[in-house]
Amino acid sequence: MPPWVVGRWLALVMVVCAGAESVPRITFQRGDLSRSVNVFSRSDIQHYDRLLLSADKGALYVGTRDHILQFSMKDPGNIQLTREISWASKPDQIENCKSKARKEAECLNFIRILLFYNDTHLYACGTNAFSPNCIYVDLNTFSLLANQKNETVTVDGKGQSPFDPQHTHTGVMVDGELYTGTMNNFMGNEPIILRSLGARPALKTDASLGWLHSDASFAGSFYIQDGAGRVYFFFEETGKEFDFFDKVTVSRVARVCKGDVGGDKVLQKKWTTFLKAQLVCNHMDNVPFNVIRHVAVMSPDDPQNTIFYGVFRSQWQVGGSSSSAVCSFRLRDIESVFSGNYKEQNKESSKWTRYTGPVSSPRPGSCSAGKFSDTDLNFMKDHFLMDEKVPPVGRVPLLIQQSVSYTQIAIDSVQGLSGPYTVMYLGTDGGSVHKAVIVKGDPESSHLIEELKLLTEPVQTLLLEPTKRMLYVGSRDGLLQVPLVNCSVYRSCFECILARDPYCAWNVPTQECQMVPWTLENRDHWLQDIEKGNPNSTCLSPNMRGRSPRPGHHPDNPPTRVANYSQAYNSIVELQCPRLSSSATYSWRHLGQLVETQVVTPGGSLVVIVRSDTLGPYECWANEKGFSYKAAQYWIKDPSGVGVSHRWHLQPGQ
Numbered sequence: 114m115p116p117w118v119v120g121r122w123l124a125l126v127m128v129v130c131a132g133a134e135s136v137p138r139i140t141f142q143r144g145d146l147s148r149s150v151n152v153f154s155r156s157d158i159q160h161y162d163r164l165l166l167s168a169d170k171g172a173l174y175v176g177t178r179d180h181i182l183q184f185s186m187k188d189p190g191n192i193q194l195t196r197e198i199s200w201a202s203k204p205d206q207i208e209n210c211k212s213k214a215r216k217e218a219e220c221l222n223f224i225r226i227l228l229f230y231n232d233t234h235l236y237a238c239g240t241n242a243f244s245p246n247c248i249y250v251d252l253n254t255f256s257l258l259a260n261q262k263n264e265t266v267t268v269d270g271k272g273q274s275p276f277d278p279q280h281t282h283t284g285v286m287v288d289g290e291l292y293t294g295t296m297n298n299f300m301g302n303e304p305i306i307l308r309s310l311g312a313r314p315a316l317k318t319d320a321s322l323g324w325l326h327s328d329a330s331f332a333g334s335f336y337i338q339d340g341a342g343r344v345y346f347f348f349e350e351t352g353k354e355f356d357f358f359d360k361v362t363v364s365r366v367a368r369v370c371k372g373d374v375g376g377d378k379v380l381q382k383k384w385t386t387f388l389k390a391q392l393v394c395n396h397m398d399n400v401p402f403n404v405i406r407h408v409a410v411m412s413p414d415d416p417q418n419t420i421f422y423g424v425f426r427s428q429w430q431v432g433g434s435s436s437s438a439v440c441s442f443r444l445r446d447i448e449s450v451f452s453g454n455y456k457e458q459n460k461e462s463s464k465w466t467r468y469t470g471p472v473s474s475p476r477p478g479s480c481s482a483g484k485f486s487d488t489d490l491n492f493m494k495d496h497f498l499m500d501e502k503v504p505p506v507g508r509v510p511l512l513i514q515q516s517v518s519y520t521q522i523a524i525d526s527v528q529g530l531s532g533p534y535t536v537m538y539l540g541t542d543g544g545s546v547h548k549a550v551i552v553k554g555d556p557e558s559s560h561l562i563e564e565l566k567l568l569t570e571p572v573q574t575l576l577l578e579p580t581k582r583m584l585y586v587g588s589r590d591g592l593l594q595v596p597l598v599n600c601s602v603y604r605s606c607f608e609c610i611l612a613r614d615p616y617c618a619w620n621v622p623t624q625e626c627q628m629v630p631w632t633l634e635n636r637d638h639w640l641q642d643i644e645k646g647n648p649n650s651t652c653l654s655p656n657m658r659g660r661s662p663r664p665g666h667h668p669d670n671p672p673t674r675v676a677n678y679s680q681a682y683n684s685i686v687e688l689q690c691p692r693l694s695s696s697a698t699y700s701w702r703h704l705g706q707l708v709e710t711q712v713v714t715p716g717g718s719l720v721v722i723v724r725s726d727t728l729g730p731y732e733c734w735a736n737e738k739g740f741s742y743k744a745a746q747y748w749i750k751d752p753s754g755v756g757v758s759h760r761w762h763l764q765p766g767q
């Protein structure tokens with residue numbers, strides 16, 4: 114098949130295959146009191162783009178446009194701004210930026226790096242009106258570090274922060290040295306992976322050897338302290354190894370070594386250990402999710418078990434619909450690709466093929482101690498791409514969404530009753546956060562527990578604080594503090610089990626759905642079933658201590674809504690059925706019989722014309738996994754018998 118046909122074919126497949134689409138089981142609307150959220154916003158502060166937690170987790174530092182803020186985390190129910198620094202671009206820099214045909218709104222200082230430099234200072238970089246600049250923040254006085262002449266100490270931020278706030282960036286601080294990936298120029302066509310600060314000379318990717326394609330866009334970076342120490346960068350770029358007619362984007366992981374000091378004659382002040390490999394996030398014959406957007410890491414301190422979780426979208430978005438997927442990658446699998454075959458480009462045909470020649474020892478590009486020979490360094494100049502691709506864990510995505518665009522991911526490890534579970538928080542460009550648990554199995558899959566509709570604008574950044582069970586969400590207009598869970602929304606054992614939320618379990622003695630305590634005193638008092646979410650086998654087990662409700666009818670599950678109506682004959686009553694779960698099917702019963710004749714609206718409400726034969730009790734029943742429960746119960750009374758007639762209208766939603 115000619116290569117350009119492949120692109121078209123992929124686009125076609127996209128329309129046909131639905132993939133393993135999943136829908137959040139419960140959706141909480143903005144302002145829903147059962148999922149309360151604390152908000153910080155101030156009219157003069159926008160773009161809450163960078164979040165950083167202090168080591169003792171007592172303070173949260175936030176980089177916004179033109180400001181660095183400090184919040185106290187002492188009181189979990191409250192976001193309290195304690196200190197702030199204003200750090201704006203100078204008027205002449207703003208004028209200069211505007212004179213280069215940049216919009217005024219871009220010619221401000223968007224903070225892009227906010228990291229701990231050492232125990233006493235933060236290091237921050239901003240776009241500074243297309244003239245990137247960095248500063249140190251003294252945490253004691255919460256002011257910018259100044260020299261003896263009382264001038265602010267600034268560092269040229271080129272290569273550390275992008276020029277353009279639209280460009281991506283990533284950075285990690287390792288022992289006073291900053292590793293960054295971003296655009297290195299005003300035009301935004303020269304990406305760089307740079308190590309700067311510290312005592313050693315700065316190292317960078319070579320711009321002329323094609324180590325990074327000019328459109329590289331960064332999604333994350335991580336330091337893994339394994340052996341000599343390595344830094345991994347995740348990004349996407351045009352894949353030059355694919356000589357398709359259409360430009361093909363690929364997702365990559367690149368590795369550089371902490372011990373790298375650059376070459377002497379060859380690759381002077383350049384990385385001598387830069388290697389990159391392709392990451393794959395495909396579902397069978399479905400369209401590839403080839404564009405990585407953000408990455409989170411699990412267990413970075415345990416390299417044997419380190420896993421990276423990435424959110425991807427597809428280059429082939431059909432008809433404006435957005436789709437995304439989550440794939441995970443083991444560090445071990447990445448490492449085995451980096452120790453495998455190299456690719457090289459044939460000088461005559463320009464085709465990329467596997468390099469089959471001899472490889473010296475220590476391997477060029479490896480994180481071995483000591484220097485490489487000039488021959489090895491020359492070899493590294495054009496053997497930076499690995500031949501093998503890194504497959505996702507389980508070989509398929511953990512989650513696929515056809516009409517949701519994920520922007521951010523954060524990962525938590527939750528101790529459930531039967532072991533640890535991985536929970537993913539996924540920010541969307543529509544302002545929601547999805548919470549999903551990874552369900553063990555072969556392959557692993559995920560269950561979408563809930564959707565929190567938080568914002569009307571995209572989620573810019575997520576930060577998890579697992580010890581306080583809080584999620585921080587940064588967006589253009591504010592900072593949100595969101596509790597990770599509210600188990601009390603599940604009012605019965607059945608709902609608690611159906612939710613499959615590993616933070617929650619049914620407490621048998623108290624008869625409540627509660628957060629699983631950090632230390633479980635009596636395992637037998639708790640019920641949970643994350644794998645299957647089967648309430649019949651869990652709630653009706655002998656553990657329930659003498660309770661033997663009839664199967665399919667749980668006595669402790671009161672309807673969410675109960676009301677009486679008394680309206681004139683021939684008037685119309687709309688009975689609403691609260692739809693808690695998207696995985697349930699709902700049906701109406703009148704006088705115990707299934708309702709088939711009346712009109713049910715698309716929202717599930719039953720429209721009843723008051724007549725003598727439509728009076729009496731109405732119930733809306735939910736059925737989920739074979740378990741039925743009453744969601745609502747109404748009574749339409751005989752208007753002549755009551756003598757009072759007034760209009761009733763129930764509010765929609767919860």
Ligand SMILES: *[C@@H]1O[C@H](CO)[C@@H](O)[C@H](O)[C@H]1NC(C)=O
Nearest residue numbers: 230231232233234235249258
């Ligand atoms: C941290 O770094 C700053 C800036 O270089 C320096 O002034 C300060 O003394 C350092 N603090 C420690 C504890 O090393």
Ligand SMILES: *[C@@H]1O[C@H](CO)[C@@H](O)[C@H](O)[C@H]1NC(C)=O
Nearest residue numbers: 256259260261262263264265
């Ligand atoms: C340094 O400058 C700041 C304002 O730029 C001023 O508030 C502060 O008092 C000065 N400190 C000294 C020691 O002069």
